[in-house]
Amino acid sequence: MTKKILLLWVCLFNTPLLLAQMDYQVQVAVDTTKMRIGEQIEYTLQLKADSIAQVIFPEQPFFAPFEVIEESPVDTIRAKSNYLFTKKYALIQFDSGAFWLPPQKVMVNGFSKISDSLLILVSNVPVDTLKQKLFNIKPIAEVEQNYDALTRNITFGILVVLVFVGLIYAFFFAKKRREERNRKLPPFERAIEELKALETVTPSQQEEYKQYYSRLTDVVRRYLEEEAKITALESTTDELLLKLEALKQSGQLELERETIKNLKSVLQTADLVKFARSTPELGTTSNDRMLVEGVVIETKEALPEPTPEEIREKEVYQLLLAKKRRKKQLQWSLASVGILIILSLTVSIGVYGYYPVRDTLMGYPTIQLKNKEWITSQYGTPPVKIATPEVLKRTQSEKGGALRFSSGDYNAPFYIDLLFTQRTRQKEEEEPPSKDDQEAQQKEKIQELINEIINDFQSRGAVNILIKEEKITTLSGLPALKIFGTLDYPKIGKNKRVRCNYTTHLFDFEQGGINITLLYEKEDRYGAEIEKRVMDSFELIKEL
Template sequence: MRRLKIIIILLMCLSVHAHSQVVVEQRLDSMEMFIGEQVHLTLSVTAKSGQRVEFPAVKAGTYLLDGIELLEVADADTVKQDNGMQKISRKYTLTSFDDTLYYLPPVTVKVDGKPYQSKSLALKVITVEVDTLKKDEFFPAKGIQDNPFMWSDWTPIIWQILLVILLSAVGYYLYKRLRSNKPIIKRIKVVKKMLPHQKALKEIERIKSEKMTSSEDQKAYYTQLTDTLRTYLQDRFGINAMEMTSGEIIDRLRQEEDKEKLGELRELFETADLVKFAKYSALINENDRNLTTVVAFINDTKMEDMPTEEKIVPKFTEEEKRNNLSHKVLLSLIAVVALCAALLFAYIIWQVVLLIG
């Protein structure tokens, strides 16, 4: 029984000794500070290695107590010591804007769930006496400072300017190509034209004025007379009279005119064929009669209400079409390049204004 009591007493002594090995302390790197300055509070716990240490749960940006603001909470720092001990420290950054003497109460730290307290501290915050009448003597007003030049701010703008220059060069090259590749322009023309009978009668007047009816060159006379009639038939009736024989023309006109008129025209064509191909010599009165027959036929068959204007639609060759297409492509590319360069230049100006402003 006596031995049991002795063992219990020894265990209690060891327990008290173990508890006494836990040391909690807090210290300030300065007991005084000016308003707005910062001071560091270091909270240290010395305990056996392996013991669980719990620091107070405080956050930066809060007030440690009324008038003392906690700016920063550093991570815990552990230092191994002899005899299986360790020292764990955590630093707190404090500041204050009230000139007074602050009482910092003891801080409670838990080691293996058991609370331990540090000693209390005092922190004096003092103000700076300023002579408002001579404030410029100590802290003169500073001039306006320019922002430092940073190449990193201007590098994107420089590359964009180079891109604008490149686009401008491409646009100029395309413009030169465009000038050397002018489009072929053919416009629809509206021309005045004489009515078929007007053109034929005008040609008849020319034949008369040249007195070809009495000319010895009857072949030339009948050639011009029949050509005038053939042209009139082609323009008036739409038949290809210039490529048809006399008989074919008569057969074609049989659907349009009476037999009496066609008989007179047949005689004209027969006489003309004899003169041109059989060296037949017609009499002067025969020449006059044939001329009168043509004039009468024209006057009997003329149409006054035919259109007097003709649209001439131009036709392009394949090479001309390719040339015009190439011109349009170049023009479109120049427009796209110019638009991109203008937009990029405006964007560069906007960035420069932001940087300078």
């Protein structure tokens, strides 16, 4: 009996929960089940639940083979006693065919709810090959080398090398320069400066005492050798003292007995420290340094005054040394700069070639046009897009109703002329002309255009005009008649006429015709490259 009652209570408590779980239904919808390749559709995932339900949408939904391009946050709307949870996804597909959108899983109070799957039909985009021409895949476009950055690279490289050389010089030669500067000081000032530097030295070990006394005795020996003209650096202590006694007795150096005695004491102490590894008593080093300083000062006072002739000779000698040093420094500086320039030019020529480097440094007109940032713009009717070194400016045209855009004139390094002509409407003929008549009319029309081009050249002063023609197709797939050749033109600033290359491309459309003329000197090394780049960029704009 007890088991039956317990089972009844369990059923009573679980029944509402089971009913609530069964009421939760996941609904899905799309704005269309038929789409085209690359078209976007909206997928809506919706669930209705009570206010206490915990609803979790999938964090990483799986819609393969469709791609998710946008995901909106969960939208919650209150509907009477329930809530409506909605989440939207923007999907896209780039393959044609029939595809199933897989079901999605939504968690409600820890239980999963599965949505239905949907069938989506993806169709191809129809292409009318009669109205819309098909063209071959464009070849790989060669990237032009930008020689405009060559000068900046050379300058930057020279600066980097100079900074590097300067750092090396400062690091390795600063000490040497300080020593040279010290040697340039008069012997007395240099000796006093070196003795002042020893004030901060406090030796504590025998090796440090040895170095200290070596420096101390070198100061006084060098001073005596330079000022008193005694071979002090190569003499022993006894030999040096005997030489000083001899100078005193001869009257050449009036030193006090006490001065010689002090010098003897310092030299003997130094010998004991350096050769007998003796350690002096505390305070001896400082006292010996003061004794040596006194010897240097008293020696200077005892030296005879130099004669005016000696002073002049010394000044002339110092000026001569300074002049030689300045000349040597200038030679080294010029040699270093020359080596850097030659090295930079050699590397640049090896990378870019001789003429591009030379013309960039010399400011060749057309290489500046070739390397500058080109301008891509739209012109005229029918509208065309073209890239040019300089923007084409609208100019007055001799032909009524024609639009003309040009850059420069015949005297410019590179001349560009873009002419748009409007076609007049003619009455339709009752009978279309025959094939032979059409060919004759076409030849007559071409001859008229050639005559117009020749007349235009002649009106500007050109002579010796040679003409060739051929039918071509541009890189963008436009058929054109190419009229090209050479002519002689009297450019301003030239003693004689300059031989020039010219090219005129004639395009014929329903709305009218387009003539683009390019002219540059025949000997110009970069004219052909600029011409090719301009014509490769020429493109008819079919949709605005």
